[in-house]
Amino acid sequence: MSALLKVEGISKRFRGLLAVDRLSFEVPEGGIFAVIGPNGAGKTTLFNMIAGVYAPDGGAISFAGERIEGLAPDRICRRGIGRTFQIVRPFPALSVEDNVIVGALMHRHDVVDARTHAHEVLRKLDLYDKRGQRASSLTLPDRKRLEVARSLATDPKLLLLDEVMAGLRPTETDRIVSILRELNRDSGLTILLIEHVMRAVMALAGRILVLHHGASIAEGQPAEVVRDQAVIDSYLGAEDI
Amino acid sequence: MFARLFENVSRRTLVLLGVLLVGMFGAPLVASDYLLTVLILILYFAYIGQAWNIMMGFAGQLSLGHALYVGLGAYTAAALYVHFGIGPWLGLLVAVPVAALAGAFIGFLAFRFKVGGVYFAILTIAVAEFARVGFDHLSWTKGSSGLFLPVAQYTHNDLWLLRGQPVMFYYVLLVATVLAFVFCRALLKSRIGYFWLAIREDETAARSAGIDTFRYKMIAVVISASMTSFAGVIYAFYYNNLFPEQVFHISRSIEIILGPIVGGVGTLFGPIIGAFLLTGMSETLIAALAALGVDLPGAKQVFYGICLLLVIMALPDGVWPWLSRRIGLTEREK
Numbered sequence: 001m002s003a004l005l006k007v008e009g010i011s012k013r014f015r016g017l018l019a020v021d022r023l024s025f026e027v028p029e030g031g032i033f034a035v036i037g038p039n040g041a042g043k044t045t046l047f048n049m050i051a052g053v054y055a056p057d058g059g060a061i062s063f064a065g066e067r068i069e070g071l072a073p074d075r076i077c078r079r080g081i082g083r084t085f086q087i088v089r090p091f092p093a094l095s096v097e098d099n100v101i102v103g104a105l106m107h108r109h110d111v112v113d114a115r116t117h118a119h120e121v122l123r124k125l126d127l128y129d130k131r132g133q134r135a136s137s138l139t140l141p142d143r144k145r146l147e148v149a150r151s152l153a154t155d156p157k158l159l160l161l162d163e164v165m166a167g168l169r170p171t172e173t174d175r176i177v178s179i180l181r182e183l184n185r186d187s188g189l190t191i192l193l194i195e196h197v198m199r200a201v202m203a204l205a206g207r208i209l210v211l212h213h214g215a216s217i218a219e220g221q222p223a224e225v226v227r228d229q230a231v232i233d234s235y236l237g238a239e240d241i
Numbered sequence: 242m243f244a245r246l247f248e249n250v251s252r253r254t255l256v257l258l259g260v261l262l263v264g265m266f267g268a269p270l271v272a273s274d275y276l277l278t279v280l281i282l283i284l285y286f287a288y289i290g291q292a293w294n295i296m297m298g299f300a301g302q303l304s305l306g307h308a309l310y311v312g313l314g315a316y317t318a319a320a321l322y323v324h325f326g327i328g329p330w331l332g333l334l335v336a337v338p339v340a341a342l343a344g345a346f347i348g349f350l351a352f353r354f355k356v357g358g359v360y361f362a363i364l365t366i367a368v369a370e371f372a373r374v375g376f377d378h379l380s381w382t383k384g385s386s387g388l389f390l391p392v393a394q395y396t397h398n399d400l401w402l403l404r405g406q407p408v409m410f411y412y413v414l415l416v417a418t419v420l421a422f423v424f425c426r427a428l429l430k431s432r433i434g435y436f437w438l439a440i441r442e443d444e445t446a447a448r449s450a451g452i453d454t455f456r457y458k459m460i461a462v463v464i465s466a467s468m469t470s471f472a473g474v475i476y477a478f479y480y481n482n483l484f485p486e487q488v489f490h491i492s493r494s495i496e497i498i499l500g501p502i503v504g505g506v507g508t509l510f511g512p513i514i515g516a517f518l519l520t521g522m523s524e525t526l527i528a529a530l531a532a533l534g535v536d537l538p539g540a541k542q543v544f545y546g547i548c549l550l551l552v553i554m555a556l557p558d559g560v561w562p563w564l565s566r567r568i569g570l571t572e573r574e575k
Contacts, residue, residue, distance in 0.1 A: 051449060077451035085449075091442035102439045105432050106451040114432075154451050 003062075004029040004158055004190045005050070005081075010059030010069070011214075012045050019045040021214040022059065027158070032184055032191045034201045034222075037211035038235050043194040044086055046211070047162050050192075051083045052076035064157065078106065082156030084147040086163045086194075092136035096127055099135050099146055103153030118153055125149045125179060141172040145179075152183070159183075161193040165200045177203050198236070202226075210235060254570045265415055269408045277407050279524045281479070283516045284414035285472060290500040290512030291421040292468035297498070298507030299425075299434060300461035301441025303358070306347075306365030308493035309372050310340040310466040314473025315483055319390055320382050322478075328402045329474050336474050337467045343368070344466025348459045357444075366491060373489035382483070390481040403478035410479045417475070418513070421468060426509055428464075437461055441507075469497075499545055503552045505559025514561050519548060 003026035012020040020042040027033040035043050049056045055070035062068065068076055077083075082103075091099050100121055104114035122128040125145045130138065135146060144164050151159060161180075165173045177200050183189045195201045201208065201222070208225045210218040212235065218228045225231055269277055289307065296302045317339050318332035347368050351361045377385040398405030403413070428434050436457045439447040448454050477483055487493070504515025523541045530537055556563050 073445075073448040074451050074453050077449055083449050085446065089443050089446040091439050091446065093442055094438055098435065098438070102435050102447070102452075103450050105435055109432055111430065111432060111435070114435075150446075150450060 002029055003027060004031075004064060005192065006060075006062040007046075007050070008060045008062070010046075010049060010056040010061060012042075012049060012054060013057050019214050020049070020056070023211070023214070023216055024059075025209050025216065025219060027190060027192050028207075029157075030184070030188045030190055031206045032180070032193070032204050034205035034208045035192070035194045035211060036196070036198075036201060036208060036235065041211040042214040043211055044162060045214075047083065047160055047194060050076075051081065051160055077154055077156075080155070080157040081160060082151035082154050082158070083160040084144075084151055084162055084164055086166070088140070088143045088147050090135035090138070090143055090146050090150070092134070094135055095131065096133050096135055096138065096146055097122065097131035100127075100131075100149045100153045103150040106154040114153075118149075121149050121153045124183065125152070126175070141168050141175075144168065145176065148176075148179075152189075156189070158190045158192060161191060161195075163194055163196060165195060165197040168197075170199065173197055173200050174203075176200070180204060198226075251570060257568075257570070262419070266412075269411055274407070275528075277411055279521065281407060281411050281414060282524070283520045284411065284418050285475070285516075286497070286500045286520055287513045287516035288414060288418045288421050289469055289472045289497050290504070290516055291418070291425055291509075292465050292472070293497055294501045294506065294508075294512050295425060295428070295437075295468070296461050296465040298501060298511070299429065299441065300437040300458055301444075302458060302461060303362045304365045304462075304465070304494075305362045305491070305498070306367075306369035306494050307465075307469055307497045308489050308491065309343060309365070309369035310469035311473035311476060311493065311497075312369075312372060312376070312483075312485070312488040313340045313343055314470025315477035315488055316376060316382050316388065316473075317470075318474040319388050319477040319483055322390060322402075323388065324381075329478050330401065330403075333471065333474055336470050340466045340470030340473070341463045343372075344462040345459060348462035352455045352458050366494070369489055369491065369494060373485050376485035376489065385485060387482055387484040389483075390478065392481050403475070407479075410475060413475060417471065422509060422513070429509065433457065433460065496545075499549065501559075503548055503560060505561035508559065508561045510565070511559050511561040514564065515559070518560065519545065522548070 005027040008024050009022045010020060011018065011022050023046065035046065037043055048054050050061060052071050052073040052075065060067055060069055063079060063081060068079060091102065097118055100118035101114045104117040108114045108117060119128065122131055125148060127142065127145055127149055130142060138146060148164060165176060180191060181204060184191055205222055208220065208222050209216055210225060210231045217230045217234060218225050226236060268280060272280060289311065293304060293307050296304050314336040317336035318329050321327040321332045321335060322329065347365060350356065351364050356364055376382060382388045395405045398409040400409060436452045439450060439452055440454050440457060444454055500515030500519055501512040502515065503519055504513065505511030523544045526544055527541060530540060552559065
């Protein structure tokens, strides 16, 4: 498998804080890749650089063979990278359907086509029956899935998921896990996720990268990574207490 | 295209719209001269409110300086008429681009340099104030002494030069208001409308959904400014006199936004209902006060203030969303 996303030595500094420090990794096409690490490790900063919110201070990000670092978020999306936000940001006053139509209109010019596509996506994410509700009236698990739906409607090749399982009950987590697995299997969607819920990470990821103080301390198959002493010391060990 | 325009419109709405339209088109047959001037004002504010609503209600950009576009449209068309005898419809070909450019200028400054929210609103006030002071000193438009269009007793209505009786202006504004309504509805149901609502709701999320927010905000300002300038042209030819102190004054900008706020920001009927309520009721109030022989300067402003307070407290979404639920026509919630 070739790399769909290639991150080469990127860094980001906020004043005195080096949030991401010369980080490199590759996400293979069609894979599910997880980034884990303690709070403040630089995971969201990494995401924001890939999604175009910040330009890295150094290094390169390539997507499908083209350099994308420093591009604006809307252009990154149009290249084929969809994202969700850690703190969900649906369009609150719009209906669930209209939220997803906005995403679907990215590559479609006709609203009727976009609505048809939005309905397909809503069905995949079990939101079809709630399509007429205002987004602001949804529960948190529904809002999280709505974020995924809106992003998915833009037809991304790569989906960036920023803690979509956080705050969900285990049954809800399993539901999202199975939805994501299906998307990955059926449409070859590549997924890069940041996640604290190890249950979901272990169930989904083909490869895991562990960030600590902005740098990679381990990368590999899930089974290897969870046995890694550095990972247990800095991150996983703390969860077992 | 035309069929899609009436998609999802209930029969009830169509009937009500039909009755309203027939009523409005027939009104001059029965209305007194005074009532006609009130109706003209109502239509004027309904039309501009619709234009302002594109920016605020759809794209979420608060403009408190729409008097700028009214003034630019009015002054451009009036000056072309006074100096070169160019009629208002040809004048529009200059007036609209002038206002559109002014809108694009404000939009570019604000959106390029990320001036948002209240700071954007302040910028719109600043440019309108700048124009007011500038026009005060612009001798080509007679500065602060005012620009006057030649008037005479008109026995017939010259639609081409907009010289004639109020009833002609009434019909021009009525057609404009209907067209603006249809146009705004088409916009709202199109791709661009969805993008605007997304930007209004959450600009960061809109960008990450692939929307070039700069571009779509610019389009909103330019369309809104262009539409507003048309009302300015009508204003000039209806009142026949223009003073920078009046035309560009911030109170004019505020008057423009009161209708849509009272009626319902972001709704298509809001600006129309708001104009009817505010202008209709305040004119009634003034007429009633005059009939009682009471002279209360500023009564209109106090009335506007009370209306605004009541709406903000009781119906923060405006009158229309509430009214449409009451009469069983729910405009699709956006």
